[in-house]
């Protein structure tokens with residue numbers, strides 16, 4: 001439909017023609033679930049209004065994906081050809097990375113330098129990485145009764161995958177999910193978060209151009225309760241992959257049980273960062289800052305609980321506050337020197353403020369920050385100063401609950417055993433960081449921490465070649481790396497009788 005696009009001029013002057021429809025069967029179409037208006041979190045202005053999917057639209061998208069899976073079959077295309085199409089998609093995204101990064105920053109609020117140099121590099125790298133896997137997936141032959149019987153296994157796609165993604169890394173989360181699903185021969189219906197619908201719509205234009213047959217990738221913006229629920233409950237969806245809050249993850253798990261869908265969940269975290277008294281404090285404080293203040297603190301793996309050996313607390317705090325002061329420039333995400341932009345929405349902004357109030361009323365000490373930043377955006381926009389609470393106890397809400405903002409708590413431990421006990425005192429288990437110069441201790445602690453990922457003398461390393469995921473209430477399954485393929489393929493065993501006669 002000709003009218004399903006809008007001409008925009010971004011705050012950095014970029015002129016963009018943005019499709020606004022649902023992308024089904026390689027076409028942009030009108031939705032029946034109302035519209036979504038995207039808000040610029042920097043100044044609270046409206047950016048664009050896009051189509052939202054109803055349950056019926058989800059059904060149309062699922063039918064398209066089912067048809068594409070089976071006739072003519074995406075799964076039966078020579079795997080090398082699947083990889084070539086994926087490579088081409090990655091190339092088109094790379095060629096348009098400035099526009100994609102502009103849209104990402106505009107509706108998400110993350111610094112443009114991060115969108116362009118980190119997120120888009122990751123998006124392109126992830127699609128390329130999985131394109132390379134497309135023709136390297138195979139089963140095994142298993143000798144059983146020599147001369148009479150053997151078995152072999154086939155690696156097969158799971159089928160039609162529903163993918164539900166969050167707003168904190170819109171394009172990267174799409175790439176993490178599309179890459180392995182497509183490499184394994186699945187087809188996809190992907191629902192972006194309603195807070196950040198724009199960049200993926202621009203990216204969707206390149207799906208047909210790259211050569212994906214109609215229906216292989218369908219992008220349906222929509223609201224969680226309607227479109228998201230319709231996807232998780234659809235009887236012709238074989239798998240649901242979700243990233244977002246633990247509460248919604250649990251709901252999706254229940255919903256997906258309707259036909260026992262395969263599920264992958266990547267949910268919340270309250271990741272610990274341990275600093276032992278033998279650590280390089282200069283490095284520990286800088287990484288601690290990256291660990292919680294980057295991406296406005298809106299990272300599921302953010303190291304939001306900082307546990308410091310009691311003998312070095314004062315020194316740590318003094319240096320940590322200095323790093324925050326000198327590095328955490330809060331402001332316009334399109335400005336080159338900005339480290340921290342606004343929170344993604346008013347709702348997230350208010351959520352962080354409510355935790356600041358909770359910290360104060362629980363009796364923790366506000367070491368720095370703790371107020372909305374009114375010095376930027378003419379008093380408009382969802383900016384919050386980087387916030388650190390000390391004198392925090394393990395029972396406090398601010399120690400236990402995920403805040404998802406530039407907000408961390410610092411507390412102390414006496415020795416290694418207490419550090420491990422305190423680190424594991426959480427319902428979550430996503431990331432964790434250990435700062436020490438003692439090699440034995442580093443590996444001992446890494447082994448004992450209940451988390452899907454451990455960073456030794458670092459924080460927030462993530463690489464498309466390395467598995468990513470959580471334990472406990474941080475999720476089920478792994479994304480990225482070779483492990484990410486397991487989430488999108490199933491193993492069929494074929495038993496062959498060569499000569500055993502009855």
Ligand code: NAD
Nearest residue numbers: 165166192193223224225228229244245248267268300404
């Ligand atoms: P959310 O979990 O509600 O939303 C994530 C995605 O799930 C969105 O696409 C949303 O539309 C969809 N969704 C919502 N309800 C659904 C349902 N019933 N069925 C199917 N899909 C549904 O997260 P939120 O409300 O945007 O953020 C709330 C909190 O979640 C944040 O403060 C943060 O703590 C956490 N969060 C975590 C991550 C992460 O990367 N793990 C990302 C975003 C938010």
